[in-house]
Amino acid sequence: MKLYKVIVALLIATTLLLSGCAEQNSEEDMVTEEMGADDMEAEEMNIVETAVAAGSFNTLVTAVQAAGLDETLSGEGPFTVFAPTDEAFAELPEGTLEGLLEDKEALTSVLTYHVVAGEAMSGDLSDMMVLETVQGEEVTIYITDGNVMVNDANVVQADIETSNGVIHVIDKVILPPSMTS
Incomplete structure (x- = not known):
């Protein structure tokens, strides 16, 4: 009888532990699941195809297509893209995206302020590093206690390799300084 109680207690403890871990899914884990890694390796797809397959960059893909940048970002590269999620676009002030x-x-x-020519993997980045964007203005990388930021946007997933560069997922749309002054 004691062995039965020990087994039941272990099963209950394991269940509680596993359910606690499941509840701790971070935004990074959710984005990873959305990336569709089971469907096709991101490394075989270009930046645009990877963003489409992810399902969490619909607004970004729509904007890229509206700007006529989809061919460029599907091209040879390499490019580094700091990619805002749909949720990041939703946080813009009302009317901004439409405008x-x-x-x-x-x-x-x-x-193009979210794109850097060349492939900058997370291991290549350093605190206070300044990168020139394809748009022509600069972004600054901040690293504090292992957290990486691009200007004031958090990198929630880094190093999604594609056939023509790398995507770093960010939680905010960053605006060029020339548009905010």
Whole structure:
């Protein structure tokens, strides 16, 4: 009887432990699940195909297509893309996204501010590193206690390798300084 109680107690403890771990899914874990790694390796797809397959970058893909940048970001590269999620776009002030979609020049400026020529893996980044974007202005990388930020956006998943570069998922749309002053 004692052995039965010990086994039941172990089963209950294991169940509680596993359910506690499941509840601790971070945004990074959720984005990883959405990346569709089972369907096709991201390394075999280009940046645009990877973003489409992920399912969490619908707004970004729509904006990239509206700006006519989908061919460029599907091209040879390599590129580093700091990719805001759909949730990041939803956090923009009301009317901002709609205004950008109506102004191709401004939209292109914002989108290319999220792209750096070349492949910058997370191991290549350092605190206070300044990178020139394809748009022409610079972003600054901040690293504190293992947390990486691009300007004021958190990197929630790094190093998604594609056939023509790398994607780092960020939790905020970053705007070029020339548009915020």
